[in-house]
Every structure is written in structure tokens, then in C-alpha cells.
Amino acid sequence: MEKYVVEAFAEPACEHNSVNQAHKGCVQPTPGAASGGCSFDGAQITLLPIVDAAHLVHGPIACGGNSWEARGSLSSGSYLYQYGLTTDLKEQDIIFGGEQKLRGAIREIADRFSPPAIFVYSTCVTALIGVDLDSICKSESKVIGIPVIPVNSPGFVGSKNMGNRLAGNALMDHVIGTDTPPIETPFDINLIGEYNIAGEMWDIKELFDQVGIRILANITGDGRFHKIRWAHKAKLNMVVCSRALINMARKMEEKYDIPYFEGSFYGAKETTLSLLTISYMLNNQELMKKVRAFTKAQEEKLAFDLTKFRKKLLGKRAILYTGGVKSWSIISALQELGIEVVGVGTNKSTMDDIERIKERIGESAKLIESGGASKILETFRNEKADIIIAGGRNMYVALKEQIPFLDVNQERHHAYAGYVGLKRLAEQLVYALEHPIWELLQSPSPWKEVGKE
Incomplete structure (x- = not known):
């Protein structure tokens, strides 16, 4: 687990590592304090919107209830992500180890729900008692025949933003690049850090559909596991949620040669700028022409409505x-x-x-x-x-x-x-x-x- 945390703290694309900064790396967490939420919370924020996967919290019941149904990430289909799945570790489990309880929970979830994948989250307790999450998930994946993905993000390692990055690392290490889409188009993009709060991703998708841009993978709002597996085939990444998943965008640029930019869809001007930037970076004249005409018409209509x-x-x-x-x-x-x-x-x-x-x-x-x-x-x-x-x-x-x-x-x-x-x-x-x-x-x-x- 240590290597994941060190890597996330030393993220090259983060402004804290800029040559213009006096310090190197993000601010280290203070024991017992995680302002604005913990790393475990941040990892769940990022991964729970993958709606068809099972999300298992390996820890005490209180950790399982930490973020359960606390956010408005909506789904257009599967609702498995809304189940509060946890190993519910007790005192005796902590003393003698909770490995068998974790293995039993993974197999029960596979038998009952038949999900395409199971994400297993470490917590402060399981990290402190030394549970080898990676090896357990690897061996159980072979037994049940579906991906079991370790998410090494115990709360004490940092804030929610750190948890976002650790979740991004889990997707890069175990999910993205493990399958290919049945068809590809020149206008395939990924939305990174858009969580479909109150259905916002659906409004964004409708805009894309009208100009001919295809969302290859939603990372992760209303996400589907199989689509995230083929995200490496996109032609462009747009980072929507600040710089929380900047590590994923940077790694995909290095590994798969996919350029990225950071944009927003809040406000007419920002929405227009984002659409124009996408068309420019996809480098298609016909798309640029279509986007200019579309955004102009949308702004004029909106001005009247407002x-x-x-x-x-x-x-x-x-x-x-x-x-x-x-x-x-x-x-x-x-x-x-x-x-x-x-x-x-x-x-x-x-x-x-x-x-x-x-x-x-x-x-x-x-x-x-x-x-x-x-x-x-x-x-x-x-x-x-x-x-x-x-x-x-x-x-x-x-x-x-x-x-x-x-x-x-x-x-x-x-x-x-x-x-x-x-x-x-x-x-x-x-x-x-x-x-x-x-x-x-x-x-x-x-x-x-x-x-x-």
C-alpha cells in the first residue's frame, strides 16, 4: 500500500510539485485529522458511481455507513452500487484477522449478485492490522472468475482528494486497458471526474449527442465497468472535477498517448468553451463548424429564457x-x-x-x-x-x-x-x-x- 500513497503524494501533474513551488509533494496529513473528509471517503466518491459493480468495505460497520447514499450520483440502469456492502469487522476479527471474513464476503457477493467486478476498500482498521488486500483480491478473482479490485485508501493517509487519486490508481492498475470497445469513432472522449450528481452527466451527454461527440467512458458518473475497461481507446480526456483525478489523465497521456484538458460545464460561457476546446483538440474542421453553430444557437436561446x-x-x-x-x-x-x-x-x-x-x-x-x-x-x-x-x-x-x-x-x-x-x-x-x-x-x-x- 505504501507505494500507492507515495506515488499519489508525488503526482507530477499536481501544482504542488511544480518547479515554482518551494515544497515537493502534497501536504502530509496530520494523524487524526482529515479536513473535508478522509481518503477512504474520497475513494468511494470516485468509484461508487460505477453503478453495476459491487462495492465492498472491509472494515467496521461505521465505515460502511460513512458515505452510503450520501450523494446524488444517479444511475440509468443498475442499482447495485446502492447496496451498503461491508465485512462488518468486530473486535475478535481485528484481534485474530479478518481474512476469512473478507474471502467469504467476496464469494457471497459473487454468488448473490453476479456483478462484473467487485471493488474492495481498505479502511484504517484493516490497514493497521496489516491485511494484504492485493494478494487476497488476486487469489479470490481466480476463484470466482471476475475481477476483484483492491482499493488501498485507508482514511488516515490523507484527505478526500488523496482518496480520489488512489481510486484513480486502482482503475489504472486493474481496469483501464483490459478490454477494447466493439467500435471506435474519431470523436470518442472520456469524461474524468464527472459523477452524475442529480443527473448532470445526462445533460452533458445530450449536448455531445447533438454535435456528434461520443462519450466512450464515464469516469465514473452512471459508469459501467466494461466501458471503463476500454477507456484507453479514447481520443481525448476531459477532466471535469478540478484536479482530483489529474493523475489518471496524466498517466493515460503517458501510457496511451491521450491528450487531456480541464474544463467545466457550469455556466453558458464555460460550457461553450469546453465544447469548442473538445472540437479543437479532436482536430476536425467539420466538428468545429458544427460546434460553433450549435453553441451560438444555444446561447441565444438561453439568453431569451433567462x-x-x-x-x-x-x-x-x-x-x-x-x-x-x-x-x-x-x-x-x-x-x-x-x-x-x-x-x-x-x-x-x-x-x-x-x-x-x-x-x-x-x-x-x-x-x-x-x-x-x-x-x-x-x-x-x-x-x-x-x-x-x-x-x-x-x-x-x-x-x-x-x-x-x-x-x-x-x-x-x-x-x-x-x-x-x-x-x-x-x-x-x-x-x-x-x-x-x-x-x-x-x-x-x-x-x-x-x-x-
């Missing part, structure tokens, strides 16, 4: 507290709607993300590096904002303070990607700001009115 929403949103001030690609790409979407972003959370953003934030909002806006709810509220009041746009964990803080709130993180139920997604975002923002509850809260309490009489 007219009534822009009138209500123009001049509103927002605090955006999220991370990764959303920390800068949603800024573009909000600005297109006439909203001024006056504060942005950066605690989960890379250095590249922060530079993109500054490019979009300038030096005057407040960057919220840490501090949680208290810092968000302080910035909200100081900047005289109108709404907080953040993740679900900050929702109740906003509601207790009687502040309009919109959830944009992985637990949300609305898809905001693409042109149609920007319209949904506008609708939800107007709904949040104009909800009748705010007027009701400003009115006197009924018992006070009775007292006056």
Missing part, C-alpha cells in the same frame, strides 16, 4: 462556499445571471482554482480560507450579501440566521450543468430569494398582534 430571471437577480450579492471546480466555475454562472460574488470559500480549492477565482472576481472579493460557519456568517454580514450558496452542511446555519440558501454540493437534487442547467440554477436562485417564508418572518408574531388589541 431574461425574466436576470431582472430579479441583477445586483444581488452572494457568498459562494464550496470547493474544487465549483469554486470558480459557478462564479462564471452566477455572473452571467447578474449576481455579484462577494465572498468565496477556498478551503478545498487547488492553487489553480484560486487563481481562476481571482481572475473572475478580482482582488476585492473576500476569500474564505477556513473558519466554517462563523466565518461564512461574518463575511455575509460584512459584505451585505443576499444569499449563501454552499453545501448541505451549511444549510441549517443559514436557515437559523434567516438567510436565503441554495445547495450546490454533491447532495443536491437539481442538475446545474450545461445550458439547461444554468436555467435551472436561475430558477432555484429566484425561488430561494423570493420564498414566501422571508416575508412571513418579517411580519409580527400573531400573539403580539393579539396583545395590541
Whole structure:
């Protein structure tokens, strides 16, 4: 396991390893602390959206429930990924070893569900007691006749971002390149780091279908194991979720000569830029022409559809507290709607993300590096904002303070990607700001009115 962790920390494509940086490698984790989630959590975020595979957590029951059904990654078919499968290690298993329990669980899953593959996740407990996950998975794969893939990402090795990379390593080492697609086209691409939250990948796919671009493999939103196996045959990789899986894109470029770029589908401008970049990198004149005409028509239609929403949103001030690609790409979407972003959370953003934030909002806006709810509220009041746009964990803080709130993180139920997604975002923002509850809260309490009489 150690070699996987060291490799992930020393990722050449990460900005922490740039020659311009004073330090080499990502920041080492502090024992007992994993800000924003642990490595095990990050690995599950990446791999659970492979919907037809079985996902087995080798550890205590609490680890199994850590991320179970906590995110809105949707499926268009198989729902095996929603099963909470765990070996449920007890005290005696930890003392005497849980190898037989793991082998029994793998065989039971194979007999009961007949999945195309089983992903087995290590946890802090199994890593500390020295379970040889690689050899067990290898031998069990021969017994049951399907791939059993070890995911060496115990929580103590780092943050969620580290877990994303370790999951990417597992796919590179055991999945990608193990099969070939029945047909290939010049316009085959992979989406890396798109998890189909609230069905966003389906909206993106619809855009691609209209211009003739084919998604060869979804890595991993609404993913299918057999399609990820042939991802090495794509002509281009697009990294959608910040730089969490940058290691996979970099390795695929080195090993399979597949170029990659990082893009976003939040906001009309970002969506258009991503589509144009894909057509440019695929180097097909006919595709470029088709994409230019398509994006122009989509932007014109969207501008008309957004007219009534822009009138209500123009001049509103927002605090955006999220991370990764959303920390800068949603800024573009909000600005297109006439909203001024006056504060942005950066605690989960890379250095590249922060530079993109500054490019979009300038030096005057407040960057919220840490501090949680208290810092968000302080910035909200100081900047005289109108709404907080953040993740679900900050929702109740906003509601207790009687502040309009919109959830944009992985637990949300609305898809905001693409042109149609920007319209949904506008609708939800107007709904949040104009909800009748705010007027009701400003009115006197009924018992006070009775007292006056």
C-alpha cells in the first residue's frame, strides 16, 4: 500500500510539485485529522458511481455507513452500487484477522449478485492490522472468475482528494486497458471526474449527442465497468472535477498517448468553451463548424429564457462556499445571471482554482480560507450579501440566521450543468430569494398582534 500513497503524494501533474513551488509533494496529513473528509471517503466518491459493480468495505460497520447514499450520483440502469456492502469487522476479527471474513464476503457477493467486478476498500482498521488486500483480491478473482479490485485508501493517509487519486490508481492498475470497445469513432472522449450528481452527466451527454461527440467512458458518473475497461481507446480526456483525478489523465497521456484538458460545464460561457476546446483538440474542421453553430444557437436561446430571471437577480450579492471546480466555475454562472460574488470559500480549492477565482472576481472579493460557519456568517454580514450558496452542511446555519440558501454540493437534487442547467440554477436562485417564508418572518408574531388589541 505504501507505494500507492507515495506515488499519489508525488503526482507530477499536481501544482504542488511544480518547479515554482518551494515544497515537493502534497501536504502530509496530520494523524487524526482529515479536513473535508478522509481518503477512504474520497475513494468511494470516485468509484461508487460505477453503478453495476459491487462495492465492498472491509472494515467496521461505521465505515460502511460513512458515505452510503450520501450523494446524488444517479444511475440509468443498475442499482447495485446502492447496496451498503461491508465485512462488518468486530473486535475478535481485528484481534485474530479478518481474512476469512473478507474471502467469504467476496464469494457471497459473487454468488448473490453476479456483478462484473467487485471493488474492495481498505479502511484504517484493516490497514493497521496489516491485511494484504492485493494478494487476497488476486487469489479470490481466480476463484470466482471476475475481477476483484483492491482499493488501498485507508482514511488516515490523507484527505478526500488523496482518496480520489488512489481510486484513480486502482482503475489504472486493474481496469483501464483490459478490454477494447466493439467500435471506435474519431470523436470518442472520456469524461474524468464527472459523477452524475442529480443527473448532470445526462445533460452533458445530450449536448455531445447533438454535435456528434461520443462519450466512450464515464469516469465514473452512471459508469459501467466494461466501458471503463476500454477507456484507453479514447481520443481525448476531459477532466471535469478540478484536479482530483489529474493523475489518471496524466498517466493515460503517458501510457496511451491521450491528450487531456480541464474544463467545466457550469455556466453558458464555460460550457461553450469546453465544447469548442473538445472540437479543437479532436482536430476536425467539420466538428468545429458544427460546434460553433450549435453553441451560438444555444446561447441565444438561453439568453431569451433567462431574461425574466436576470431582472430579479441583477445586483444581488452572494457568498459562494464550496470547493474544487465549483469554486470558480459557478462564479462564471452566477455572473452571467447578474449576481455579484462577494465572498468565496477556498478551503478545498487547488492553487489553480484560486487563481481562476481571482481572475473572475478580482482582488476585492473576500476569500474564505477556513473558519466554517462563523466565518461564512461574518463575511455575509460584512459584505451585505443576499444569499449563501454552499453545501448541505451549511444549510441549517443559514436557515437559523434567516438567510436565503441554495445547495450546490454533491447532495443536491437539481442538475446545474450545461445550458439547461444554468436555467435551472436561475430558477432555484429566484425561488430561494423570493420564498414566501422571508416575508412571513418579517411580519409580527400573531400573539403580539393579539396583545395590541
